[in-house]
Amino acid sequence: MGFDHLLADRTRAMDVNVIREILKVVSQPGMVSLAGGIPAPESFPLEILRELTSIVIDKYASKAFQYDSTEGFGPLREILVDYLQSKGIKSNKEEILVASGSQGVLDAIGKVLISKGDKVAVEAPTYLGALQAFTPYEPEYIRLDTDDDGLVPRSLEKVLDGGGIKFIYLVPTFQNPTGRTIPLERRRKIAAIIKKYGSLLIEDDPYGSLRYRGTEIPPIRSLAPDNVVYISTFSKVFAPGLRIGFCVAPELIRKWLVIVKQGTDLHSSTFNQALAAEYISGGFLARHLPNIINLYRPKQEAMLFALDKYFPDNFKWSRPEGGMFIWAEGPAGLDMEKLYHKSVQKNVAFVPGKYFYSSRGEGIETMRLNFTMTDEETIARAVKIISEVIKREM
Numbered sequence: 001m002g003f004d005h006l007l008a009d010r011t012r013a014m015d016v017n018v019i020r021e022i023l024k025v026v027s028q029p030g031m032v033s034l035a036g037g038i039p040a041p042e043s044f045p046l047e048i049l050r051e052l053t054s055i056v057i058d059k060y061a062s063k064a065f066q067y068d069s070t071e072g073f074g075p076l077r078e079i080l081v082d083y084l085q086s087k088g089i090k091s092n093k094e095e096i097l098v099a100s101g102s103q104g105v106l107d108a109i110g111k112v113l114i115s116k117g118d119k120v121a122v123e124a125p126t127y128l129g130a131l132q133a134f135t136p137y138e139p140e141y142i143r144l145d146t147d148d149d150g151l152v153p154r155s156l157e158k159v160l161d162g163g164g165i166k167f168i169y170l171v172p173t174f175q176n177p178t179g180r181t182i183p184l185e186r187r188r189k190i191a192a193i194i195k196k197y198g199s200l201l202i203e204d205d206p207y208g209s210l211r212y213r214g215t216e217i218p219p220i221r222s223l224a225p226d227n228v229v230y231i232s233t234f235s236k237v238f239a240p241g242l243r244i245g246f247c248v249a250p251e252l253i254r255k256w257l258v259i260v261k262q263g264t265d266l267h268s269s270t271f272n273q274a275l276a277a278e279y280i281s282g283g284f285l286a287r288h289l290p291n292i293i294n295l296y297r298p299k300q301e302a303m304l305f306a307l308d309k310y311f312p313d314n315f316k317w318s319r320p321e322g323g324m325f326i327w328a329e330g331p332a333g334l335d336m337e338k339l340y341h342k343s344v345q346k347n348v349a350f351v352p353g354k355y356f357y358s359s360r361g362e363g364i365e366t367m368r369l370n371f372t373m374t375d376e377e378t379i380a381r382a383v384k385i386i387s388e389v390i391k392r393e394m
């Protein structure tokens with residue numbers, strides 16, 4: 001019996017996450033995947049987790065396993081104030097909401113803010129998971145231009161000038177999918193523009209701590225606190241399976257995010273939040289983060305080196321100072337999806353870039369490459385194989 005007719009209109013608006021579909025194909029044995037976007041399992045601090053588990057049980061006992069407040073576990077929210085301060089963001093405990101991953105915040109944002117037909121401005125390209133979180137609420141996506149330095153401020157101003165934008169969604173640092181980072185001068189311009197128009201910006205920052213070179217750049221939230229919901233996560237610096245993300249948001253928005261979260265899951269895992277609290281307050285994060293960076297830096301360098309060595313001259317690619325992705329663009333007219341299928345036949349996978357655009361027909365010649373899950377030698381071999389597929393096609 002088919003139950004299709006029972007699906008809500010909202011459900012019909014949803015799409016399967018294409019990347020998850022691609023990942024199913026590429027999990028076949030022998031496949032080298034530059035397609036994923038997940039942290040390396042070696043980056044998880046298993047020994048620290050063992051120690052933290054004892055600390056949490058000794059310190060919080062049954063409290064760590066009880067229902068807790070929707071806003072988040074008190075000790076975690078307290079230590080997050082210091083953590084955010086270290087990134088240049090002033091906050092107090094009351095402004096912080098813990099969620100089930102940053103994805104949990106994105107879903108709640110969609111629920112709280114988007115009515116059917118509302119205009120939501122997103123970078124072209126943008127994080128697919130955000131589109132997936134927002135699309136069920138049926139927004140109209142408004143495209144923001146980007147270049148090698150991320151969002152182009154002039155494009156933002158033009159879009160806001162047109163009026164009616166509910167909010168802007170940005171990943172300003174080591175963006176997924178491009179790896180691009182918006183430089184400080186541009187952040188200042190963006191902050192001034194959103195202040196001028198009284199706009200709301202959702203700043204999603206899961207990768208900011210994964211910096212392999214260069215100097216840290218302050219979040220846009222630090223430049224326009226009243227206009228920005230800042231979202232971050234422990235997924236890339238601790239363990240994604242714990243599902244701990246958080247946001248600091250203007251009062252009214254935060255209040256509604258809490259009400260929505262009550263209806264979604266009451267609160268995020270108390271035990272996992274307690275682990276996260278002790279991970280920061282015990283200095284474990286500060287000690288472990290350099291290990292993660294030292295694990296990823298050579299992988300990223302190996303990929304950039306291989307791209308320089310093997311990729312054709314008419315390609316260009318991003319050179320991020322951190323994060324998990326490199327974005328490559330071929331000449332106009334090149335069908336990257338076709339190359340993806342050919343490359344998979346040679347046991348190497350990547351993600352065709354067109355999936356990261358809110359409008360169809362864009363980014364046909366682009367690709368996203370991930371380097372966190374593969375060793376340096378294999379990265380070099382995989383990039384060589386992709387380049388051979390490209391050269392044959394061209």
Ligand SMILES: Cc1ncc(COP(=O)(O)O)c(C=O)c1O
Nearest residue numbers: 101102103127171176233235245
């Ligand atoms: C830009 C961005 N935002 C949010 C997320 C979701 O992360 P999590 O829900 O694990 O915190 C990801 C995950 O890859 C991401 O790349």
